[in-house]
């Protein structure tokens with residue numbers, strides 16, 4: 278048992294470390310973009326779009342990898358997951374990332390992480406076939422890794438619980454089973470993510486292959502509207518799933534800190550089922566500008582976008598308040614970051630809901646309002662869950678102490694992300710378009726402000742990651758000593 282615990286966290290620790298380091302590097306590219314937009318840094322437009330591409334791809338990939346590590350760590354307490362698949366996913370991730378990096382920086386590929394057909398093939402000579410193929414194949418390899426990962430979680434959940442429907446607790450919802458036998462929050466969330474991400478990754482692989490064919494032979498073309506649907510079915514769902522994996526840390530860590538169970542009530546299960554369905558179909562809010570889409574689909578996309586994450590957000594935020602209320606919880610870095618993540622999630626969703634309104638969307642959708650809302654819930658929501666998990670693991674495994682610097686980093690991180698997201702929202706309100714390398718002078722001030730906030734954010738995250746790496750070192754030393762002892766005994 279002891280050894281399985283150890284090797285189980287070894288892989289998890291690698292996921293989190295790779296994720297954390299990539300997030301830091303990508304933050305630096307984010308700052309450089311803002312400095313360029315703010316007129317402080319003289320960056321060629323071509324480089325800006327390469328940075329934009331690597332930042333979007335890298336952030337989504339790294340946050341997904343790290344939260345997949347969180348999911349694996351807790352889910353493996355309940356079901357029997359494959360370590361082999363876990364390591365294959367890590368290897369494919371690293372291979373994919375290297376290909377993407379070479380495609381972007383050596384071959385100037387810069388379609389942004391949404392690689393919207395037919396852009397990969399039609400670059401107006403900004404990049405060539407090799408760059409596009411490196412990027413697209415890199416993404417395909419990455420995607421296959423994640424697909425294997427979710428196929429394995431699906432297999433394990435079905436083996437233990439009978440079906441994915443039971444993993445979502447449908448037999449409890451229908452009254453066949455009592456609430457006290459309901460699957461844990463970790464299982465419910467993992468089931469949801471398994472369902473939506475197998476769908477997303479299949480759509481993604483399909484449209485990547487379509488793009489690859491079109492890049493190799495531009496004479497073979499595809500229906501751009503179909504390609505766009507597949508692209509956003511992939512991108513929207515996959516990016517969304519990050520927070521649904523991260524939230525498992527909330528369900529598992531808060532009960533340990535408060536000595537109270539996190540119960541899967543019927544309301545909780547129904548909320549997760551609703552968010553499963555909504556997450557699958559509301560990617561159509563990315564097509565509100567495509568007047569050729571069937572109207573009913575757009576209307577549905579709009580209405581359900583309001584409701585998308587709300588059920589899960591409400592039961593989770595309410596549950597988090599209730600479990601902490603008068604519990605005498607001890608606040609430290611882990612519980613603090615986990616609690617803060619709820620705040621970031623809630624606050625980040627509000628401007629998203631505003632933007633999901635068609636009337637507002639027509640004005641706001643291509644402005645920096647959009648990065649404004651998702652930086653809030655990605656950085657202060659999903660990433661705070663990852664960082665909270667880092668501190669949790671370091672304490673639980675090796676009883677790592679924290680210092681005043683960690684606390685300062687916590688406060689600096691919170692304020693700087695609020696500042697960064699706020700600066701994006703202000704830019705949006707000023708009608709600053711998103712994804713523009715160059716800003717007119719009227720748009721520059723918020724970008725410079727955002728860059729300064731970004732510097733504090735990157736410094737804080739560096740403190741978090743250094744704490745985690747110190748923990749790994751300590752653990753390796755202890756493990757080495759134990760191995761020595763074992764040898765001597767033998």
Ligand code: HEM
Nearest residue numbers: 304307308310311333336340389390655656711712731734
């Ligand atoms: C120091 C922290 C960060 C800074 C300074 C930063 C900066 C930026 C900038 C300047 C953009 C382009 C905005 C535009 O359209 O003009 C951007 C886009 C983006 N960022 Fe960040 N960011 C940071 C953290 C994050 C985090 C933590 C995530 C996710 C985990 C993230 C995900 C994204 C994504 C997905 C895009 C969209 C890329 C695209 O439009 O193709 N960023 N960021």
Ligand SMILES: [Cu+2]
Nearest residue numbers: 513560562563
């Ligand atoms: Cu979306």
